[in-house]
Amino acid sequence: MSTAPATTHLTTHVLDASAGTPAVAVLAVLWAAGGEEIARAKTDTDGRAALGPERLPVGTYVLTFATGAYFARRDVETFYPEVAVTFAVADAPDGSLRHHHVPLLLSPFAYSTYRGS
Known part of the structure; x- marks a missing residue:
């Protein structure tokens, strides 16, 4: 059995834990540590978005996630107008390309994230 090669770009999945639904149309922006914008996308109807490039250098x-705008559209007060997740990209030990997935579990007054697959 063969497997398809992994996608090497960055993906995210935003779930609204307070509503029990995907968070639709949340703007996600990927930045280099120096402040240069790399890519941006809005989550789809399943709360998912993909951001390029095909390979993120080490x-x-x-x-960043525009959570304030998302909750404002729903007329919901929030403590977090923006969520910023800082993460490090490293080479895989075997030299293969890595797919990076950064999910966000969101509510108006809390959030959590982890390294997904």
Whole structure:
């Protein structure tokens, strides 16, 4: 059995834990540690978004989510107008390309994230 090669770009999945639904149309922006914008996308109807490039060089990145605008559209007060997740990209030990997935579990007054697959 063969497997398809992994996608090497960055993906995210935003879930609204307070509503029990995907968070639709949340703007996600990927930044290099030095402040240069790399990519941006809005989550789809399943709360998912993909951001390029096809390969992220080794380094530190920041993925920001416009959570305030999302909750404002729903007329919900929030404590977090923006969530910024800083993460490091490293080479895989075997030299293969890595797919990076940064999910966000969101509510108006809390959030959590982890390294997904």
